[in-house]
Amino acid sequence: MARRTAFFISDRTGLTSESMGKALLDQFEGVTFKHATYPFVDTPEKARAMLQIINAAFEQSNLKPLVFTSIINPEIRAIIKTCNGLHLSFFDAFLGTIERELGLAARNKAGRSHGITDTERYDARMEAVNFSLNHDDGISGKDLKDADVILMGVSRSGKTPTCLYLALQYGIRAANYPLTPDDLESTELPRMVKPYKDKIFGLTIAPERLQAIRQERRPDSNYSSFATCKREVADAQNMFRQHNIPCTNTTDKSVEELAAQIMQSCRLQRRF
Amino acid sequence: MARRTAFFISDRTGLTSESMGKALLDQFEGVTFKHATYPFVDTPEKARAMLQIINAAFEQSNLKPLVFTSIINPEIRAIIKTCNGLHLSFFDAFLGTIERELGLAARNKAGRSHGITDTERYDARMEAVNFSLNHDDGISGKDLKDADVILMGVSRSGKTPTCLYLALQYGIRAANYPLTPDDLESTELPRMVKPYKDKIFGLTIAPERLQAIRQERRPDSNYSSFATCKREVADAQNMFRQHNIPCTNTTDKSVEELAAQIMQSCRLQRRF
Numbered sequence: 001m002a003r004r005t006a007f008f009i010s011d012r013t014g015l016t017s018e019s020m021g022k023a024l025l026d027q028f029e030g031v032t033f034k035h036a037t038y039p040f041v042d043t044p045e046k047a048r049a050m051l052q053i054i055n056a057a058f059e060q061s062n063l064k065p066l067v068f069t070s071i072i073n074p075e076i077r078a079i080i081k082t083c084n085g086l087h088l089s090f091f092d093a094f095l096g097t098i099e100r101e102l103g104l105a106a107r108n109k110a111g112r113s114h115g116i117t118d119t120e121r122y123d124a125r126m127e128a129v130n131f132s133l134n135h136d137d138g139i140s141g142k143d144l145k146d147a148d149v150i151l152m153g154v155s156r157s158g159k160t161p162t163c164l165y166l167a168l169q170y171g172i173r174a175a176n177y178p179l180t181p182d183d184l185e186s187t188e189l190p191r192m193v194k195p196y197k198d199k200i201f202g203l204t205i206a207p208e209r210l211q212a213i214r215q216e217r218r219p220d221s222n223y224s225s226f227a228t229c230k231r232e233v234a235d236a237q238n239m240f241r242q243h244n245i246p247c248t249n250t251t252d253k254s255v256e257e258l259a260a261q262i263m264q265s266c267r268l269q270r271r272f
Numbered sequence: 273m274a275r276r277t278a279f280f281i282s283d284r285t286g287l288t289s290e291s292m293g294k295a296l297l298d299q300f301e302g303v304t305f306k307h308a309t310y311p312f313v314d315t316p317e318k319a320r321a322m323l324q325i326i327n328a329a330f331e332q333s334n335l336k337p338l339v340f341t342s343i344i345n346p347e348i349r350a351i352i353k354t355c356n357g358l359h360l361s362f363f364d365a366f367l368g369t370i371e372r373e374l375g376l377a378a379r380n381k382a383g384r385s386h387g388i389t390d391t392e393r394y395d396a397r398m399e400a401v402n403f404s405l406n407h408d409d410g411i412s413g414k415d416l417k418d419a420d421v422i423l424m425g426v427s428r429s430g431k432t433p434t435c436l437y438l439a440l441q442y443g444i445r446a447a448n449y450p451l452t453p454d455d456l457e458s459t460e461l462p463r464m465v466k467p468y469k470d471k472i473f474g475l476t477i478a479p480e481r482l483q484a485i486r487q488e489r490r491p492d493s494n495y496s497s498f499a500t501c502k503r504e505v506a507d508a509q510n511m512f513r514q515h516n517i518p519c520t521n522t523t524d525k526s527v528e529e530l531a532a533q534i535m536q537s538c539r540l541q542r543r544f
Contacts, residue, residue, distance in 0.1 A: 012529070012532075013528045013529055013531075013532035014532060015291065015441075015528060015532070016288075016291045016292060016295055019287065019288045019291065020288060020292060020362065020366075023288055023342065023344075023362075024363070024366055024367065024370055025370075027344070027363075027367065027370075027378035027379055027380065028370070028374055028376050028378060028379070029376075029379055030376075031374060031376065037542075039532045039533075039535075039536055040532070040533070040536065064373060066370065066373070070295065072295075072299070086369065086370070086373045088366050088369065088370070090292065090295075091296070091299075093365040093366070094292075094296055094360050094365070095296065095299060097358065097360065098296055098297075098299075098300070098338065098358070098360070101336060101338070101358045102300055102303060104300050104301075104302075104303065106299040106300060107299055107300070107301055108299065118524055118525065118526050119481075119524075121526060122430075122433075122526070122527070125433055125527060126433060126485075129432065129433050129436060133405075133432070158394075160401065160405070161394075161397055161398060161401050161440065164401060164436055164440060165440055168433065168436060168437055168440060168527065169287075209391075213398075252390055252391075253390065254390050254393060254394070255394070255397060255440065256285045256287060257284070257285055259285075260284075260285035260286060260287070260311045260312070261311075261312070263311075264311055264312065270309075
């Protein structure tokens with residue numbers, strides 16, 4: 001069966017047109033699209049090559065492709081607009097309205113006029129990424145002191161990817177404190193993190209899901225047994241409750257959602 | 273001086289409204305905005321609280337705030353629309369057009385009808401993140417065999433954050449081969465990566481920038497001297513040229529741009 005194609009086209013990375021397009025398509029149940037992302041379409045020649053690809057997709061399926069674009073250059077946008085597809089141009093939709101409100105013309109080219117340079121962004125990111133990586137297998141008091149937030153949870157509850165995402169997306173220094181079976185023998189906070197109670201954010205997870213994840217790592221071990229998973233999760237939740245540690249259940253959440261929730265709950269500010 | 277505020281509001285993570293809004297604001301030179309991101313505005317009560325915040329910003333500055341929203345629920349969107357600001361609603365702009373083209377009504381609520389679940393995404397990400405982390409300080413032949421791409425470059429040329437970003441954003445298993453001074457004694461490919469030549473992507477960097485980064489790590493060492501940086505970069509570039517390794521200069525690029533460029537150049541497919 002011929003499927004309709006959704007194109008995500010950009011003269012830069014394509015991340016904006018992809019996230020915009022996917023959020024919109026997600027609103028239509030029962031329709032399956034073939035996705036095609038094209039970043040760096042930044043010359044009229046590349047735009048004309050794109051036209052051929054879009055028009056070929058139309059001819060093959062006899063269904064208009066949806067063409068989500070985030071292309072700054074008006075000349076390139078105009079070329080794509082002539083395609084046999086439904087052109088959903090993010091810049092066309094909003095730029096005129098903002099120009100009128102600000103009483104200013106858009107410059108219609110890429111570049112960063114405001115604020116942060118790529119070098120500053122890079123430095124903030126690297127510092128945060130190195131922070132996460134350096135203590136990943138053995139945390140120190142200094143790490144905790146310098147951390148913006150401390151993610152605490154049992155092994156495999158999702159701390160590592162969340163720390164790295166916080167570092168890369170927001171430049172946040174996230175430390176990662178794994179609750180060991182020893183820590184879970186009492187509901188007291190582990191000695192090391194106690195002085196930094198206000199920075200702690202807890203991660204919990206459904207025992208069934210935890211078991212599935214641990215089973216991948218160490219099949220049929222005590223570590224991955226359902227009894228162990230269930231007990232560790234319950235003990236960790238008791239600890240969080242006892243000390244009023246804000247926490248969230250990671251089971252059905254994406255890393256993006258976890259990170260945004262932690263930013264909000266811990267009132268963290270993006271570093272770039 | 274009173275500054276105009278740009279609000280980025282969403283009933284989910286806020287990443288789409290932020291990236292959309294910032295790309296648009298970047299088109300206006302010489303205007304500085306105060307940025308304010310509000311994720312998880314997902315009830316009418318929270319929307320009404322938002323209204324107060326937006327209207328207060330208008331009263332303080334006497335300048336209409338720009339309000340970028342990515343809010344699925346039409347009721348919540350309608351509340352925000354009554355604010356004293358310029359409402360730029362991503363769903364209002366496009367949803368109707370797509371509904372007419374598809375002959376289908378949007379469901380107007382969050383959720384994933386198509387494709388991948390959060391669990392599948394999480395698993396693909398974790399696998400890729402673990403892959404990047406596990407070999408970060410000592411690569412093996414097996415790592416290289418299983419890698420989707422191998423980033424090669426001198427120490428501190430940007431390999432680690434790019435690998436992690438590829439893992440988190442696209443689910444790609446990116447291995448990281450640091451070119452040591454030993455490797456750079458000849459233009460031959462290092463023995464270990466030779467069998468995987470087709471997966472290699474090279475990172476280069478301006479020697480001035482490399483020196484600045486290394487200086488942070490090991491001040492006034494041979495490692496961070498300008499002569500060393502300049503020589504290592506030149507040797508690496510010779511190696512890439514000799515073997516037709518595709519490569520890019522990381523100096524003025526963001527991690528997003530590097531990752532998108534590598535995806536394109538190596539014809540990699542997103543894993544989720």
